[in-house]
Amino acid sequence: MEFFRSHVLICGGTGCHSSGSADVMETFKAELAKNNLENEVKLVQTGCFGLCAVGPVVIVYPEGAFYSRVSVEDVSRIVSEHLLKGRIVTDLLYHDSIHEDEAIKSLNEVDFYKKQKRLALRNCGVIDPENIDEYIAFDGYKALGKVLLEMTPEETIDIIKASGLRGRGGAGFPTGVKWEFTAKAEGDKKYVCCNADEGDPGAFMDRSVLEGDPHSVLEAMAIAGYAIGADQGYIYVRAEYPIAVKRLTIAIGQAREAGLLGKNIFGTDFSFDLELRLGAGAFVCGEETALMASIEGRRGEPRPRPPFPAVKGLFGKPTLLNNVETYANIPQIILNGPEWFQTIGTEKSKGTKVFALGGKINNTGLVEVPMGTTLREIIYEIGGGIPNGKEFKAAQTGGPSGGCIPARHLDTPIDYDSLTKIGSMMGSGGLIVMDEDNCMVDIARFFLDFTVDESCGKCPPCRIGTKRMLEILDRITKGQGKEGDIEKLEELGKNIKASALCGLGQTAPNPVLSTIQYFRDEYEAHIRDKKCPAGICQALLQITIQAELCRGCGLCVKACPVDAISGERKSAHTIDQSKCIKCGACMEKCPFKAIVKG
Template identity: 75%
Template sequence: MYRSHVMVCGGTGCTSSGSDKIAEAFENQIRTDGLDQEVRVIRTGCFGLCALGPIVVIYPEGSFYSRVKEEDVAEIVNEHLLKGRPVTRLLYDETVENGQVKSLDDTAFYRKQKRVALRNCGVINPENIEEYIAFDGYAALGKVLTEMTPDEVIQCILDSGLRGRGGGGFPTGLKWKFASGNRGQVKKYVCCNADEGDPGAFMDRSVLEGDPHSVIEAMAIAAYAIGADQGYVYVRAEYPIAVHRLQVAIDQAREYGLLGKNIFDTGFNFDLEIKLGAGAFVCGEETALMTSIEGNRGEPRPRPPFPAVKGLFGKPTILNNVETYANIPQIILKGADWFASMGTEKSKGTKVFALGGKIKNTGLVEVPMGTTLREIIEEIGGGIPNGKKFKAAQTGGPSGGCIPASLIDTPIDYDNLVAIGSMMGSGGLIVMDEDTCMVDIAKFFLEFTVDESCGKCTPCRVGTKRLLELLNKITDGKGTMEDLARIEELADFIKSNSLCGLGQTAPNPVLSTLRYFRDEYIEHIQHKRCPAGVCKALLSYKIDPTKCRGCTLCARTCPAGAISGSVKNPHSIDVLKCVKCGACIEKCKFGAISKG
C-alpha cells in the first residue's frame, strides 16, 4: 500500500511539453529521499486542462500542480510528500482560495462537466489492467455474458438513446440491431473508428491513451450482441502513444482471458486486432475505412448495401467510434435510464469536445448534451483572452459550420446544430475572436478537404477545387458579387451529388460563413478590404507620422527594404515594395504602424 500517488499526465499534449522527464524526475527524487516504498508515480491519460501541462496531481489530497518544471520536482517532493505542505505557488491558481486548497471539481473548468466517456482518464494507469478492473472494468462484459441475452443488450442500448459520437449521430442500438440477424450462421465483424482526423480534434486519441480497456470491453459487448467473433480498431499511425497503450491493453486482456476463446467460461469467443491508418481523412468514412482494412486504397463505396448488411470483407459489420464505445460499459452497469436522464429529448448523455482556438482553457471537456455554447466558452473555457470579443465557434471540423456570436446561447445537441447550419461532428470546437477573417476560415477548411479528397467522384474531386478557386479569387481582391451566387450553386451541387460524407459536407463551412457573415464577403468584394486584417492581398501598411519617433527599428527589420526615413524623423512605407509580412508591426514599440 502506498500513502501517496503522484499522477503525471501522460497524454500527447503533456508528453510533448516534457511530462515524461517530469515523471522520471519524481521517480529519482522519491528514490533519493527514501520514499519509494511509500509514494508511487503513475503515468495517466489526459486530465483535460491541456493548456496547463505538464500536469501533476497528488492523491489523496488531490493537489493539482500545473506547468510543472523539472526544477520544481525536488521542492514538491520535499515540501508536499515529506512534510505534508502543498506548494501553493505551483498549484493551479483556481484551486487555491484564501490560502486553502480546494477540490478541482469546484473550479470553473470542471464544475459543469459530467465525465462518462472520460471517467478514467487521468485517474488510472492505462497500461495496468488491474487498475481498470478496480474501477468496475469488465464487470459490464461479465454481466452481459452471464445475465443478458444479445437482444436484451441491444434493447438496453436502444433504450439509453445513445447516438453515434463520430459525427452522423445515428442511433447506436439501431445499428447493432440491423447487424444482429443470423447470429452464429454468418461471419460478422465489429470495428472501431479511431481515425480521428478533424483539425483540432483529439477526443478519441485521448480516450485510447487514458482508458483503452473501456473500448476493448465495449467492442466485446457489441460482438456478443450481434454475434461476431473478430474486431478491428482502425487507428492513425500518427498516434504512437494511443497505439502503444491500446496494444498493451489488448495483450493484457488476452492474458486475463477477457479476449480470445471461451470468455468467462460462457463459450463466447472474441478477439481484436489493430489496423494502422496512414492519415487519410477520407478513411474516417465507414466504407473507406473498411476498404482500407481489407488492404485496398481507402475509397468509399456506394451505399446501399450498408455495412450492417455487407461491410468488412463483404460480411455484416458494425462500426462505431471510440467515444461511442467508451459509453457502453457504463450504460450496461448503470442502466439505460441513467444514461437517458442526461442530455436532451433527442440527444441523450454527454459529449466530449476538444476545445481550442482563441480560448483561455484549451483542452478536453465533457458536458451533458444541451449545455449552451455560452456555458462552454465563458464558464468552462474561461472566455476569450486579451480582452477580445467572441466572434464565432466552429463545430464539426471540415464537415461542420461556424456558429456566430448571436447564437451563443444555443443548446448544443445534434438537431440544434444542424438547424443552424453546423453539425456535431466528432467533437472539435474551435473558438474564434474578432481578429478572425471568416472568409479565410472557410478557405482553410476547404483547402483541407480538397487535399484530403480521395478523388473517386467528380463532384468532390473537381467541385471542391472550383469552390476553393472562387474563395481565393475573393481573398485576392478579384471577386465579384456574381461569385457569391456561383459559390452557393456549386456548394449545393457538391452536397447533393458527392459519393460520401466527405464531399457531401465539404461546403458546410463555406455556406455557414456566407449565411452569418455575408457582410465580410461583401467587404472583400466591393471594398477590397479584409475587416479582420488577415487576407494579405487586401492589406496595406501605414505609419502614423504623429506616433513615429524615427527609431529606424522598422526599417532595419523590413526584409524588402520598403521602409525609409532618417533618424528621429517619421518614416514611410513604399506600398509597391511592401510584402505585407507584418514584421514592422511586431517590432514597432510606439504603435505607429497599422494595417487595414
C-alpha cells in the same frame, strides 16, 4: 497489498507529453529514490485530465493537490516540501484549484470541472491505462461479465436501444438500431469495428479516450461482438497517434492474458478477439466504407451505400462500425441501466459529449458535458473565456464537415438536432473558438483547402467541385473577388452536398455555406471594398506609417527585412508598397505606434 501513503498522478496524454511530462515523470522517479520515498509514494502515469493548456499536469493524492505547468526544476520542490514534509507547494498549484484561504478545492469545485460530467472520460486521469487491474478496480469488464452471464444478445441490444445513445462520430445515428440491424443481418461471419481514425483538424477526443482508458473500448467491442454474433473485431487507429497505439497494444495483450479476450470468455462459449489496423494518414479513411476498404488492404476509397456495412461490410460480411467515444459509453449503460442514461442530456440527444476545445480560448483542452449545455457555458464557464479580453466571433464545430456558429447562437443548447438546425453539426467534437481577429473567409478557405487536399478523388463533385470553390475563395482573399462569386459558391456548395458520393464530400461545403450565411458582410467587404475587416488576408492589407506620429527614429528601417522603408532622419518615413511583404516587423519595433495595418 502494497500500501502507498501518497499517489502522484502524472498526465501521460499527448498534450502533456508534448509539454514534457515524460521528463517530469523521470525526474520524480529520481527524486523519490534520492529521498528514499519509493516505497511510500506511488507514481502513476495516467491519461488526459483535460486541461491541456496548463500541462504538464500532476495531481497528488490523498490531498488532491492539482499542480500545473510542472517543469523538471519544480519536481525537487514538490518532493522535498510536499511529499517529504507534507507542505503543499501552493505557488505551483493550478490557480483556480485553491480557495482564498489556501485550502485545496476538490476537483469538482474547480470552474473547469464544475459543469462537466465525465462518462466517456470517467477513467481518464484516474487510472493507469497500462494496468488492467486498475480498470477492473473501477468496475471494468463487469459489464461484459454481466452481459455474457446474465443476458441474451437481444436483451443487450434492447438496453442500448432504450438508452437513446446516438453515434458520437458525427452523424448521430441511434446506436442500438445499428446493432439490431447488424444482429439481424444474415451472414456466417460478422465483424465489429472501431473507428479511431480521428482526422478532423483540432479534434482529439478519441485519442484521449484511447490513451487514458483503452480497456473501455475493448470491453464495449466484446459486448458488441456478443450482441451481434461476431467473434472478431478490428480497431482502425491513426498511425499519427503513437501513444494511443502503444496503450491499445498493451491493453489487448493484458486482456488476452486475463482471458477477457480470446476463447470462452467468462467460461461461456463466447469467443472474441481484436486486432489493430493502423491508418496511413488519409482523412477519407474515417468514412466507414473507405475505412473498411483500408482494413481489407485495398485503397481507402468510399463506395456508394446501400448496401450499408450492417448488411455488407468488411470482407463482404455484416459489420458493426462505431466510433471510440460511442463504445466508451457502452459499459456504463449496461451497468447503470438505460434509465440512468436517459436522465442525462436532452430529449433527443441523451448522455454527454466530449469536446476538444481549441483556438482562441483560455482553457485549451478536453471537456465532457451533458447534451444540452450551451455554447456560452462551454466557452465562458468551462473554457475560461477568450484570451486578452477579445470579442467572441464564432465557434466552429464538426471540423471540415461542420459550420460556424455566430455569437447570436451562443445560447443554443448543444445537441445533434439544434446544431444541424443552425447550419453546423455535432461532428466528432472538435470545437474551435474564433475571436474578432479571425477572418471568416480565411477560415472557410482553410477548411476547404484541407478537404481539397484530402479528397480521395473518386467522385467528381468532391474532386472537382471543392477545387473550384477553393479557387474562388483564393481569389476573394487575394482581392480579386468579383460580383456573383458568393452566389456561385452557394450554388456549387448546394450541388456538391446533393451529389457527392460519401459523407465527407456531402459535408465539405458546410464551412463555406455557414460562413456565408452568418458573415456575408465579410465576404462582401473582401469582394467590393477589397478589405479584410479582421486584418488577416495579407493581400488586402497595407502597412502604412502615420506621418503625424512618426518621429523619424529609423528603428523601422533597420527592422524591415526587404528595405521597403525610407526617409530622412527625424522626419516622417514612408513604406514602398511594391516592396512591402507585410510581415509586420516594423510595427513591433515602432516605439510610437505610428505604423498601422489596415
